Amino acid sequence: MAASHAENEEPISNILIVIAMQTEALPVVNKFNLTQDPQSPFPEGVPWVRYHGTYKDLNLNLIWPGKDPALGVDSVGTISSALVTYAAIQALQPDLIINAGTAGGFKARGASIGDIFIVSDCAFHDRRIPIPVFDLYGVGFRKAFESPNLVKDLDLKVAKLSTGDSLDMTEQDESSIIANDATVKDMEGAAVAYVADLLKVPAIFIKAVTDIIDGDKPTAEEFLQNLAAVTASLDLAVEKVVNFINGKCLSEL
Numbered sequence: 001m002a003a004s005h006a007e008n009e010e011p012i013s014n015i016l017i018v019i020a021m022q023t024e025a026l027p028v029v030n031k032f033n034l035t036q037d038p039q040s041p042f043p044e045g046v047p048w049v050r051y052h053g054t055y056k057d058l059n060l061n062l063i064w065p066g067k068d069p070a071l072g073v074d075s076v077g078t079i080s081s082a083l084v085t086y087a088a089i090q091a092l093q094p095d096l097i098i099n100a101g102t103a104g105g106f107k108a109r110g111a112s113i114g115d116i117f118i119v120s121d122c123a124f125h126d127r128r129i130p131i132p133v134f135d136l137y138g139v140g141f142r143k144a145f146e147s148p149n150l151v152k153d154l155d156l157k158v159a160k161l162s163t164g165d166s167l168d169m170t171e172q173d174e175s176s177i178i179a180n181d182a183t184v185k186d187m188e189g190a191a192v193a194y195v196a197d198l199l200k201v202p203a204i205f206i207k208a209v210t211d212i213i214d215g216d217k218p219t220a221e222e223f224l225q226n227l228a229a230v231t232a233s234l235d236l237a238v239e240k241v242v243n244f245i246n247g248k249c250l251s252e253l
């Protein structure tokens with residue numbers, strides 16, 4: 001682990017929160033009174049936005065990948081999230097990454113709308129490379145930083161996450177998600193986990209369920225219908241997690 005990252009026995013001081021959608025990010029920005037950095041640490045012209053501030057003993061940085069410059073919608077998905085995570089780690093040297101966002105949930109595995117999960121493991125479900133060992137590279141399995149005390153103290157559910165670049169789910173995706181043993185499905189987590197692992201920064205994942213992927217409602221409709229309400233629960237969960245982390249070392253999480 002790089003010298004500037006908190007060793008396990010030093011209190012965590014610098015947190016990087018990565019959130020893909022503006023609707024998910026702004027309540028967290030407001031909750032912690034973060035302000036937009038007028039001098040972006042990122043290359044000129046990229047839409048990535050850094051909000052920062054201090055909260056209790058913590059230096060908080062929230063990075064939102066911003067709006068696609070051509071289309072004006074949130075830059076969701078694995079490419080943007082990997083890029084911003086890489087750039088933010090380089091610029092800000094965080095002790096810990098929190099990737100927070102909404103997700104689809106499998107009701108067959110016990111997920112319901114509004115549930116909040118802490119992720120134990122991340123993998124991809126849409127990188128199929130049927131050649132020995134490349135198959136495993138495609139799945140890209142990574143473990144999240146283990147936080148048993150946080151999970152216990154905040155009484156959170158724990159689940160595995162599967163990530164892909166589509167909101168919908170093909171039959172092949174579904175088989176891979178089941179093979180990944182996942183309860184929640186998103187579009188960023190495994191990409192953030194990949195970069196965090198490359199640069200040896202611990203990462204935790206908080207996912208809030210907006211839609212049921214094995215239900216009968218069209219995913220996009222259900223997602224948009226529940227986005228505002230579920231985002232409010234996500235924001236509360238992020239606040240509780242940050243409060244729990246304050247004053248603690250990585251080994252106490």
Ligand code: ADE
Nearest residue numbers: 102103104167185186187
């Ligand atoms: N984010 C919220 N719902 C999702 C879903 N069903 N798939 C991927 N990402 C999501």
